[in-house]
Structures are given as structure tokens and as C-alpha cells.
Amino acid sequence: MTKDKAWIYWSLMLYAAFGIFAYFYLDIPVASFFRVYEDRFFEDFFTTLSIAGESHWFIASGFVVYLIYRKKNEIYAKRALFLFFSVGLSGIISGIIKGTAGRYRPVKFFKENLYGFDGWHFNEYKFNSFPSGHTTTAFAVGVALAIMFPKYKVYFILFGFFIAFTRISTTVHYLSDTIAGAFIGSVVAVFLYKKYFKGIDCSKK
Secondary structure (H helix, E strand, C coil), X not given: CCHHHHHXXXXXXXXXXXXXXXXXXXXXXXXXXXXXXXXXXXXXXXXXXXXXXXXXXXXXXXHHHHHXXXXXXXXXXXXXXXXXXXXXXXXXXXXXXXXXXXXXXXXXXXXXXXXXXXXXXXXXXXXXXXXXXXXXXXXXXXHHXXXXXXXXHHHHHHHHHHHHHHHHHCCCCCHHHHHHHHHHHHHHHHHHHHHHCCCCCCCCC
């Protein structure tokens, strides 16, 4: 195993371990903390801001930019497609896992003391907690933009963390939901770049 592959392997293992640890030891305490200190203005404010993590903004804009530049600028067109597919594919994967896993959202724990997974609940809001779709989108976008514009990568990755925070702080998701979403969005963006979109960084014209 090469050093690069070993680094990836151990990083994935540590990431998975943290997600499992959060599920058993952090999810309920963190959700309960924000529930206890819940403030209407605070909740409405961060719920509104979390709209920035909805996938349709980026799918639509990526497609439109691609249409505009597909015959004018190949690099710009590829960048737009990279964003489009990063968000779209990670969203599909996230949606399939959501319905298959059927994890109770925090509201089910607060009202009915239900925690964990029930399985096979497609399009049922209170059973679609895992993974966080908004966080999946935010990290797909953040990592994709960080790859294309590495000079500003810190800001793009912080965008992902911020969206994850809005989902936890408004108690619509558990911490481990956002960890899983961040993983899916990041891995999909990196995979697509390495497999299909190399050479689209900002040093290219």
C-alpha cells in the first residue's frame, strides 16, 4: 500500500470511528443542549440561513453556467459540470441512504423517546435524518469549489461546516447525520475530480 493510499485509508477509518462515537455518545447530548437553549429568533435565523445548503441552487446554476459556456470556454463549462455532478450525485446517494436507513429525527426523540433507525421510510420527514442532505450539498459544493479555487479553500470548507452547524443547532439533525453528510459530499467531489475533471483548477484559463 502506497503512502497516499495508506493516508486515505486511515483517514476514512478515523472519520468512520468519529461518526460511530458521535452516534453512541454525542448525538443526544448535543441535540439536548440546543433543545434546552432553544430560542425562537435563533432557530428561525439559522433555519433561514440553512437554505443556502439546498441542492437546487447549485444544480440549477451549474447547469445554466454550463449552457452559457459550453461553446465559449471549455474550462468554465467543465467547472460548471463538476459542480452540477458533485451536488447531484452526492444528493442521490444521500437520498437513497435516507430512505433506506429511516433514522428518526431529533423531534422523535424529544416527543416520543425514539432514537436510532427504523428502515425503509422514503419521503417521510421524521424518518429521514441520516445523513443530512443540506450538509451533503454544502460539502459537495465546498470541496468542489476548494478544488477549483484553492486560494479560497478555507472559506469554502467553512461554508460546509456552517451549514452543518445550522442543521444541528436547529435540532433537525444529529451530529452524526452531519458527519455522514460531510463525508458523502466530500468523497463524491474528490472522486469526480480525480476520475473525470482533472485540470479545471483556477490556474487554467
